[in-house]
Each structure stands twice: as C-alpha cells, then as structure tokens.
Amino acid sequence: MGGPEIERLIFLFSKLPGFGPRSARRIVLSLLKHPQSRMIPLADALEQAAQKVKICSSCGNLDSNDPCQICSDSYRNHEVICVVETVGDLWALEKTEVFKGYYQVLGGTLSPLAGVGPEDLNLVSLFKRLERKEVKEIILALGATVDGVTTMHWLYDQLLPWHVKITKVGQGIPMGGSLEILDEGTLTAALTARRPA
Ligand SMILES: [Zn+2]
Numbered sequence: 001m002g003g004p005e006i007e008r009l010i011f012l013f014s015k016l017p018g019f020g021p022r023s024a025r026r027i028v029l030s031l032l033k034h035p036q037s038r039m040i041p042l043a044d045a046l047e048q049a050a051q052k053v054k055i056c057s058s059c060g061n062l063d064s065n066d067p068c069q070i071c072s073d074s075y076r077n078h079e080v081i082c083v084v085e086t087v088g089d090l091w092a093l094e095k096t097e098v099f100k101g102y103y104q105v106l107g108g109t110l111s112p113l114a115g116v117g118p119e120d121l122n123l124v125s126l127f128k129r130l131e132r133k134e135v136k137e138i139i140l141a142l143g144a145t146v147d148g149v150t151t152m153h154w155l156y157d158q159l160l161p162w163h164v165k166i167t168k169v170g171q172g173i174p175m176g177g178s179l180e181i182l183d184e185g186t187l188t189a190a191l192t193a194r195r196p197a
Pocket residue numbers: 056057058059060061067068069070071072
C-alpha cells in the first residue's frame with residue numbers, strides 16, 4: 001500500500017484489543033491526515049506513559065506514581081478493601097464514585113487450565129495491609145466466571161483466619177461476565193447490594 005512506515009503502523013494498531021486490520025487502517029488514515037495535531041502528540045503521550053507509568057506496589061493499580069493516587073489518598077476509608085481481577089475493573093468501579101475504600105488488583109484469577117496458581121496473583125501486599133489490623137471488610141468483586149468463582153472461594157478460605165468481614169458483590173453481574181464491561185449503574189447496584197461471601 002503506502003510504504004513500510006504505514007504498513008508497520010497498521011500492523012501495530014491491528015494487534016490492539018478491539019482492533020483488526022480494517023479498523024487499524026481507518027485509524028492510521030485518520031492520523032496521517034493530521035500529523036502535527038494528532039500523530040505527534042499521540043507519539044509523545046505514548047512515550048511518556050511507557051516511561052512513567054508503573055504498577056503500584058501497594059494495590060497493583062497503574063499510575064505514574066508509586067503508591068498510586070488512590071493508595072496515597074489518606075481520606076479514603078482504611079477499613080475496606082475491594083479485591084478486583086484487573087486494573088480495568090478497578091477503573092470501572094472507581095468511575096462509579098461509590099466506593100471510597102482501597103483496592104487490591106489480583107492481576108488475574110486462579111486458573112488450573114492456564115497454569116495460574118496462587119503465587120501468580122498479587123496478594124502479598126494485601127496480607128501486609130491485613131497485618132496492620134485496620135481492615136474490617138474485604139469485598140470480593142470478581143467476575144462471574146468459573147475462574148472468578150474458584151478464586152473467590154480460595155480467597156475466602158485464605159481470609160477466614162484474619163477475622164474480617166468478607167463480602168461479595170452480587171446482583172446484576174451476568175454469568176460469565178467481568179466487571180469491566182458493566183455500566184456504572186449496574187456496578188453501583190452490585191457494590192451497594194453486597195452480601196456476605
Ligand atoms: Zn495503589
């Protein structure tokens with residue numbers, strides 16, 4: 001088509017989630033029409049983010065600061081931690097503005113088939129927080145998938161000795177669904193209507 005630079009761009013975009021070759025061509029064309037106002041700022045933003053964004057050592061969120069903005073916010077409720085699978089889930093819940101505690105991003109779910117075991121989940125910092133004895137409730141906000149449910153049962157057993165209230169979000173999360181794809185209303189309802197795990 002239009003030379004190796006364009007081919008490379010289309011290839012890179014086509015590897016992004018939600019993109020295929022067709023949508024990659026569309027976005028590359030649209031960018032090429034505005035090199036100064038869109039392409040260069042985008043390239044700059046990508047480089048900045050790649051250099052500055054890191055994983056929060058406290059909760060597993062992505063942020064340009066470690067600890068992240070949420071973990072550094074001392075006005076949040078230290079007594080509640082909401083456990084989620086992915087950073088996308090955290091961001092989705094945060095957008096509802098309902099939850100004012102802290103988060104723990106597992107970075108996945110237990111999955112015997114995919115070879116994901118407890119040691120692969122981001123849990124060390126959760127137990128460190130529990131050791132500080134401030135936490136009174138852990139909300140398990142995991143997806144309603146087979147692996148999500150397996151992980152929830154396993155975590156429940158791990159958390160029992162800590163004598164904290166363990167709740168789970170329920171209502172409105174469709175079977176097989178992850179939190180990330182739900183609308184804010186459904187997420188708010190699921191958080192508010194949490195029940196003992
Ligand atoms: Zn954090």
